[in-house]
Amino acid sequence: MRQVGITTTVPIEIMMAGGATPVDLNNIFMLSSERDWLLSRAENFGFPNNQCSWVKGVFQVARETGIKEVVGVTRGDCSSTEKLLEIFQMLGIKSIPFAYPADRSLPDLIKELKKFARRFRTDLGKAEQARGKLSGIRKKLAELDRLTWQTNQVSGFENHLWLVSASDFNRDPARFEKELEAFLKMAKVRPAFPQAVRIAYLGVPPIFDDLYQVIEQMGARVVYNEVQREFAMLKPARNLAEQYLKYSYPNDIFYRVSEIKKEIKKRQVHAVIHYAQTFCHRQMESLVLRRALELPLLTLEGDRPGPIEARARTRLEAFMEMLAK
Numbered sequence: 001m002r003q004v005g006i007t008t009t010v011p012i013e014i015m016m017a018g019g020a021t022p023v024d025l026n027n028i029f030m031l032s033s034e035r036d037w038l039l040s041r042a043e044n045f046g047f048p049n050n051q052c053s054w055v056k057g058v059f060q061v062a063r064e065t066g067i068k069e070v071v072g073v074t075r076g077d078c079s080s081t082e083k084l085l086e087i088f089q090m091l092g093i094k095s096i097p098f099a100y101p102a103d104r105s106l107p108d109l110i111k112e113l114k115k116f117a118r119r120f121r122t123d124l125g126k127a128e129q130a131r132g133k134l135s136g137i138r139k140k141l142a143e144l145d146r147l148t149w150q151t152n153q154v155s156g157f158e159n160h161l162w163l164v165s166a167s168d169f170n171r172d173p174a175r176f177e178k179e180l181e182a183f184l185k186m187a188k189v190r191p192a193f194p195q196a197v198r199i200a201y202l203g204v205p206p207i208f209d210d211l212y213q214v215i216e217q218m219g220a221r222v223v224y225n226e227v228q229r230e231f232a233m234l235k236p237a238r239n240l241a242e243q244y245l246k247y248s249y250p251n252d253i254f255y256r257v258s259e260i261k262k263e264i265k266k267r268q269v270h271a272v273i274h275y276a277q278t279f280c281h282r283q284m285e286s287l288v289l290r291r292a293l294e295l296p297l298l299t300l301e302g303d304r305p306g307p308i309e310a311r312a313r314t315r316l317e318a319f320m321e322m323l324a325k
């Protein structure tokens with residue numbers, strides 16, 4: 001089976017229609033027991049200390065897994081991607097480009113999807129069939145999301161983990177669906193989580209292992225994982241182009257804010273945590289979010305994988321105390 005690495009959400013329906021298995025390198029990095037070693041190896045290779053850990057982790061995972069091809073999103077994801085792709089090229093790892101249009105233009109997006117389909121020797125008709133197979137799983141994930149904010153039977157961490165895993169459906173959509181069904185069956189009959197304070201988590205997934213659990217210990221609970229929900233593509237869409245047009249992450253912050261506001265209202269959120277990775281250009285998004293959202297907002301920063309760092313924990317405690325007053 002042709003395995004193709006991905007470093008963010010891309011039209012996996014097209015890849016699958018072309019006979020490839022998408023492999024999310026971020027998820028392999030985050031679930032690895034050797035994360036520190038992977039980062040040290042990337043740094044020994046020459047990556048600077050002041051480079052985002054996700055970039056270094058993804059790079060090293062690609063090397064360790066021996067993956068031969070990687071999809072690189074050249075617009076709408078990470079400012080480091082273009083350089084990362086050049087380093088891959090130097091190592092003989094082929095890069096397959098995909099770009100989200102800057103202005104959410106439907107015709108431009110369709111052009112990009114067609115170009116991407118040609119790279120996988122398939123077409124959008126076949127990709128629609130692949131989309132149909134995944135749409136049942138996406139509906140079940142939407143149900144999981146509803147159980148997170150409406151009945152409070154799914155924790156913020158469970159929500160995060162399931163939604164973030166939908167980037168490649170853990171490389172086996174059929175098995176993923178079975179496991180998801182079993183999880184939903186269990187979650188639907190358990191009592192609701194008791195935490196009274198409802199939090200929206202915005203920004204890229206956290207590098208900390210225990211952030212959600214620490215928030216719960218402090219009497220609050222994440223009921224909205226913004227980017228993870230976008231990765232999982234839970235919004236109803238009539239076709240592939242519409243599905244990717246509705247995907248807010250590659251778009252400007254103002255479009256994202258309009259989505260965030262809708263969800264915050266629906267989920268009765270009390271406060272917002274905006275997570276930003278150290279050395280990431282997306283840290284600046286906090287400036288806009290703080291002004292655009294009429295809720296208390298805490299910006300948290302994380303660098304290396306592991307438990308929440310002491311400074312971030314202290315800031316989180318102070319924020320929770322302020323909310324409790």
Ligand code: SF4
Pocket residue numbers: 052053054055077078079080204277279280281282
């Ligand atoms: S956290 Fe920021 S710098 Fe790091 S990979 Fe993601 S977008 Fe790029």
